[in-house]
Amino acid sequence: MIDVSLRGVRCRAAQEILDTDGTVDIATEGTIVYELEGEGGQLVSVQWDTGTTCLVSSEEIEITDSSVSWQ
Numbered sequence: 001m002i003d004v005s006l007r008g009v010r011c012r013a014a015q016e017i018l019d020t021d022g023t024v025d026i027a028t029e030g031t032i033v034y035e036l037e038g039e040g041g042q043l044v045s046v047q048w049d050t051g052t053t054c055l056v057s058s059e060e061i062e063i064t065d066s067s068v069s070w071q
Helices: none
Strands: 010-013 017-019 022-024 029-038 041-048 053-057 061-063
Touching: 010 041, 017 053
Parallel strands: none
Antiparallel strands: 010 029, 010 061, 017 022, 029 041, 041 053
């Protein structure tokens, strides 16, 4: 099920992320598009400020908005 409750929340890469479109460097910032519960855990679609969008594990990103926390 897709959850859009965090849509628009800012985040950053907590580590280097390898994606089919290239590498997202550590500390790259982006905006959450939606969350998805997968078999291996929570996945998050992030639109990075570099122009790419990819699905990442919730453990690979940090929320930068102090008024928001993971559910």
